[in-house]
Amino acid sequence: MSVIPREEWDKYPDIEISLNVNGKDYKVKVKPYERLLDVLRYKLGFTGVKEGCGRGECGACVVLMDGKLVPSCLVLAVRANGSKILTVEGLAPEGKLHAIQKALLDTYAVQCGFCFPGVILAIKALLDRNPNPTDEEIKDALSGQLCRCGSYLRFIKAVKLAAQYIREGKEYFDESEVRG
Amino acid sequence: MSELPEYVRIVEEVFDKYKDKEFLYVGKRIQRWDAIEKVKGRILFTADFAKYYRNAVFVYSVRTKYAHAKIKSIDISEAQRYPGVLRVITAKDIPGVNDVGYVIPDQPLLVSDKARYIGDIIALIVAEDPNVAKEAGELIKVDYEKLPVITDPLQVIDLRTLKEKEHPLIHEERGSDIVAHFKIRKGDIKKAFSEADVIVEGEYSTPFQEHAYMEPEAAIALPEADGGVTIIATTQCPFDVRKAVAKVLGITQNKVRVIVPAVGGGFGGKEDVANELGAKAALAALMTGRPAVVIHSREESIIGHSKRHPMRAWYRHAAKRDGTLLGVEANIVFDTGAYASLGPFVAWRATVHATGPYKVEAARVDTLSVYTNNVYAGAFRGFGCPQTAFAVESQMDALAEELGMDPVDLRLKNILREGDRTVHGQLLTKDHGVGLEEAIRKAVEASKWYEKRKLFSKQSGILRKGIGIALLWHGNSIGVEGADYSSATLIINRDGSITFRVGLIDMGQGSQWGMVLIASEILGVPPSYFRIEQPDTAATPDSGPTVASRSTVMGGAAVVNAAYKLRQRLNKVASTLLGCDPDDVEIRAPDVYCRSNPEKKVSWSDVVEQSFWLGIPLQEFGYFRAPPAEWDEETGQGAPYITYTFGAIIAEVTVDLETGGVKVDRMVTAYDIGKVINRVGVELHAEGGAIQGLGYALMEEVVHNKDAYVMNANLSTYYIPTIHDVPDEIIPIFVEAKYRRGPFGAKGLGEPSINGIAPAIVNAVSHATGLRFHSIPLTPEKVYMALKKAGKTPF
Numbered sequence: 001m002s003v004i005p006r007e008e009w010d011k012y013p014d015i016e017i018s019l020n021v022n023g024k025d026y027k028v029k030v031k032p033y034e035r036l037l038d039v040l041r042y043k044l045g046f047t048g049v050k051e052g053c054g055r056g057e058c059g060a061c062v063v064l065m066d067g068k069l070v071p072s073c074l075v076l077a078v079r080a081n082g083s084k085i086l087t088v089e090g091l092a093p094e095g096k097l098h099a100i101q102k103a104l105l106d107t108y109a110v111q112c113g114f115c116f117p118g119v120i121l122a123i124k125a126l127l128d129r130n131p132n133p134t135d136e137e138i139k140d141a142l143s144g145q146l147c148r149c150g151s152y153l154r155f156i157k158a159v160k161l162a163a164q165y166i167r168e169g170k171e172y173f174d175e176s177e178v179r180g
Numbered sequence: 181m182s183e184l185p186e187y188v189r190i191v192e193e194v195f196d197k198y199k200d201k202e203f204l205y206v207g208k209r210i211q212r213w214d215a216i217e218k219v220k221g222r223i224l225f226t227a228d229f230a231k232y233y234r235n236a237v238f239v240y241s242v243r244t245k246y247a248h249a250k251i252k253s254i255d256i257s258e259a260q261r262y263p264g265v266l267r268v269i270t271a272k273d274i275p276g277v278n279d280v281g282y283v284i285p286d287q288p289l290l291v292s293d294k295a296r297y298i299g300d301i302i303a304l305i306v307a308e309d310p311n312v313a314k315e316a317g318e319l320i321k322v323d324y325e326k327l328p329v330i331t332d333p334l335q336v337i338d339l340r341t342l343k344e345k346e347h348p349l350i351h352e353e354r355g356s357d358i359v360a361h362f363k364i365r366k367g368d369i370k371k372a373f374s375e376a377d378v379i380v381e382g383e384y385s386t387p388f389q390e391h392a393y394m395e396p397e398a399a400i401a402l403p404e405a406d407g408g409v410t411i412i413a414t415t416q417c418p419f420d421v422r423k424a425v426a427k428v429l430g431i432t433q434n435k436v437r438v439i440v441p442a443v444g445g446g447f448g449g450k451e452d453v454a455n456e457l458g459a460k461a462a463l464a465a466l467m468t469g470r471p472a473v474v475i476h477s478r479e480e481s482i483i484g485h486s487k488r489h490p491m492r493a494w495y496r497h498a499a500k501r502d503g504t505l506l507g508v509e510a511n512i513v514f515d516t517g518a519y520a521s522l523g524p525f526v527a528w529r530a531t532v533h534a535t536g537p538y539k540v541e542a543a544r545v546d547t548l549s550v551y552t553n554n555v556y557a558g559a560f561r562g563f564g565c566p567q568t569a570f571a572v573e574s575q576m577d578a579l580a581e582e583l584g585m586d587p588v589d590l591r592l593k594n595i596l597r598e599g600d601r602t603v604h605g606q607l608l609t610k611d612h613g614v615g616l617e618e619a620i621r622k623a624v625e626a627s628k629w630y631e632k633r634k635l636f637s638k639q640s641g642i643l644r645k646g647i648g649i650a651l652l653w654h655g656n657s658i659g660v661e662g663a664d665y666s667s668a669t670l671i672i673n674r675d676g677s678i679t680f681r682v683g684l685i686d687m688g689q690g691s692q693w694g695m696v697l698i699a700s701e702i703l704g705v706p707p708s709y710f711r712i713e714q715p716d717t718a719a720t721p722d723s724g725p726t727v728a729s730r731s732t733v734m735g736g737a738a739v740v741n742a743a744y745k746l747r748q749r750l751n752k753v754a755s756t757l758l759g760c761d762p763d764d765v766e767i768r769a770p771d772v773y774c775r776s777n778p779e780k781k782v783s784w785s786d787v788v789e790q791s792f793w794l795g796i797p798l799q800e801f802g803y804f805r806a807p808p809a810e811w812d813e814e815t816g817q818g819a820p821y822i823t824y825t826f827g828a829i830i831a832e833v834t835v836d837l838e839t840g841g842v843k844v845d846r847m848v849t850a851y852d853i854g855k856v857i858n859r860v861g862v863e864l865h866a867e868g869g870a871i872q873g874l875g876y877a878l879m880e881e882v883v884h885n886k887d888a889y890v891m892n893a894n895l896s897t898y899y900i901p902t903i904h905d906v907p908d909e910i911i912p913i914f915v916e917a918k919y920r921r922g923p924f925g926a927k928g929l930g931e932p933s934i935n936g937i938a939p940a941i942v943n944a945v946s947h948a949t950g951l952r953f954h955s956i957p958l959t960p961e962k963v964y965m966a967l968k969k970a971g972k973t974p975f
Binding site: 033041042045047048050051052053054055057058060087088089092097101104105108110111112113114115116117120138139142143144145146147148149150151152153154155156175178179180 | 209211212214215216218219220221222223224225227228230231311391392393394395396442443444445447475477478687688689690708860863864867868869870871872894895896900901902903904906909910
């Protein structure tokens with residue numbers, strides 16, 4: 001890495017950007033080199049977005065940006081200016097679980113849970129464009145989501161179950177009822 | 181029997197009482213307590229806490245440029261002057277002892293005179309902005325004198341003679357680069373080989389494997405007013421971090437508090453590296469008086485934490501014509517990299533398990549762990565057993581082939597059964613629980629072994645199927661590695677809710693949940709009444725490290741003690757309220773009644789409230805210690821482990837003769853783990869271990885170049901299985917041969933779930949191709965080149 005002298009840096013003022021995250025509008029000042037990932041995590045507090053590699057290789061930090069699945073570690077915050085971001089925190093309204101979340105519980109897929117926010121959003125992106133995916137389509141859609149605990153076979157089952165819930169009109173579930 | 185400690189008697193009493201009982205929670209599929217928080221993305225991992233500290237500083241580690249070099253001088257002046265840098269820390273700034281070695285003190289936190297591998301840290305840069313800290317790292321000037329680099333353990337030792345070779349010493353302060361040497365000497369090995377009808381011999385090698393847990397290491401340290409420090413850390417061993425940090429800071433352990441939030445995978449990798457992270461964060465926090473954050477990048481994680489030891493081994497098996505094993509000889513060399521880490525313990529466990537779960541009357545095993553300039557190797561799920569299992573199970577298949585026997589039949593002829601003695605002379609009784617034969621028979625049935633073995637033997641075409649088996653065993657808990665104790669605290673609150681405290685961490689495996697299910701069963705209170713408090717050295721008791729598949733067995737036994745004592749007290753209180761014998765009291769919270777008169781009920785909260793007013797203590801501390809292990813250093817005879825988990829793995833593969841690609845189609849994993857406690861947990865372990873083992877068998881290898889630089893320190897070059905690589909089906913089977921001193925008869929599964937995977941897959945590939953393979957991973961290149969050499973590829 002080449003060193004940019006500090007004096008050079010100071011020539012660049014912070015830039016104010018607007019983001020809509022999970023339905024709420026934010027204005028936030030960012031450095032030109034700041035990643036969307038850091039802004040979401042540390043400036044806005046959305047720590048559901050995880051950093052696993054910082055190179056777009058593990059899928060832990062993916063978010064939906066204007067409906068498109070992107071690794072937030074490879075998106076400069078300034079590039080996200082004016083966009084709508086969905087993180088795992090915004091997937092279901094307060095007190096509710098989304099069908100995808102419910103299906104992951106039903107298939108007992110949860111282990112360490114670090115990859116889950118990314119996996120869940122990748123499933124969301126898949127089901128948004130393909131409400132009835134085949135095994136191969138599910139594998140393709142999740143091939144960028146690494147899970148070292150090895151819940152992969154359950155992800156496949158969960159996607160199918162979530163798709164079924166959504167087809168049946170059950171997009172959300174009461175969190176308190178699921179908790180029992 | 182009377183001299184048994186009370187805590188052992190209680191576990192046995194509970195075992196006997198519940199032997200034939202219908203369980204309410206234990207062994208059932210019950211959603212883990214944090215599952216909703218995890219799918220909602222609400223649960224906090226260490227790095228997530230950084231959002232709460234607005235005044236934090238960040239710590240960047242400046243690592244050596246050369247893997248093996250003398251450090252003549254370090255100039256920090258320019259870095260120190262870089263705008264935004266608050267502090268540069270080098271070895272001479274360490275107030276206590278500059279060492280984070282785990283088993284032996286051979287690993288400086290910050291190196292000052294010599295670098296031994298590419299991850300060694302020269303200086304820490306502390307700045308408000310992590311980017312500034314990283315940039316300033318470029319300005320640290322080091323005067324190095326390069327030394328010859330050793331990347332091959334066989335440059336240090338001769339595999340056949342086991343003599344240390346002439347070589348530039350990596351640890352000259354120790355006078356030798358041999359870290360450990362363990363032996364088994366049993367029976368008349370010369371006679372065994374001279375009388376053998378058949379001898380098979382082979383050399384085997386296994387790679388460095390990276391844990392690749394999805395959450396990279398992190399630590400946040402907060403300075404305390406009294407010179408102490410509170411650390412939030414990703415670790416499997418909070419009490420070890422406390423000890424290590426206190427040593428580095430030169431303060432007493434009670435001034436260091438370690439809190440462990442959710443951990444994103446560990447697999448053994450988050451043991452000693454957490455000491456380093458905790459110490460780095462603590463130094464920065466105390467020197468700046470501000471919260472200090474250390475978050476490793478993926479590259480730092482791969483370069484800077486322990487790996488699975490590569491093994492080089494030479495094995496020789498002697499057998500009679502009918503398949504009876506007569507003797508096993510093995511020379512095993514483990515590359516522990518630049519520092520010992522847990523290497524000596526890994527080598528010991530590998531030695532204990534080196535001959536496989538078989539009756540072996542004559543054996544000579546020598547296992548040596550040696551230093552190189554590679555990334556250091558330490559604990560990784562399986563802890564030496566996946567390596568030796570690959571060698572032993574390959575040997576067994578080679579022997580079966582030589583004898584013209586079916587691999588399953590050969591194994592059934594030689595396996596350990598109840599009443600047999602292990603290679604160490606340990607008698608396996610009914611109390612240990614020995615269910616290996618049942619596991620094999622169930623796996624054979626579920627996989628249709630005999631049918632498929634026959635069917636796949638006659639194939640043509642480009643895609644060839646194969647089916648292979650491997651057996652495994654795994655001593656539970658830590659054996660002679662140290663004092664094997666555990667403790668737990670249960671507190672029943674005034675409102676009837678229960679606070680659960682244990683110092684064993686959950687890195688995703690669900691260990692704490694298993695222990696809660698045990699407490700639920702004994703108290704008669706549903707798991708939803710419990711709140712698990714995350715491990716915190718200021719609140720949870722020291723339960724030992726979260727390693728060695730010991731959480732359910734050892735932690736669970738401590739929980740049995742606490743819960744059983746509470747239950748007895750509550751029974752007494754309830755019996756006075758209900759007017760029956762204490763033994764007649766049934767707790768099914770929220771109801772409490774007598775079995776003789778179930779109509780008359782009081783409530784759980786009444787019993788709790790009544791106990792409070794009667795002054796009956798509503799909290800209990802449970803302790804358990806395993807009987808000391810026995811091990812003779814010269815002969816390897818004794819009783820190394822409290823009990824053993826056994827298993828049989830059968831893998832079905834398809835090999836593409838054109839590309840050398842291997843697809844694992846199906847796996848049957850049959851484990852004898854005693855009583856199943858956490859049903860969801862063990863099923864996930866069987867699957868997760870199989871997938872991680874598939875990676876070990878087919879794709880994973882940390883590659884060092886000749887200068888000992890890691891060539892694949894990120895996830896696009898270090899491959900782990902993706903969803904495309906998993907088998908279509910993994911069938912988990914559990915056999916319950918119960919261990920009388922485990923909670924309800926439980927044994928461990930965490931580590932053994934990887935031991936037998938790679939050899940089963942490799943044996944299946946051998947079946948498909950007719951070729952034997954002596955090293956893993958079986959990458960397409962390796963398979964293709966072997967096929968080509970044998971004239972089995974179409975091109």
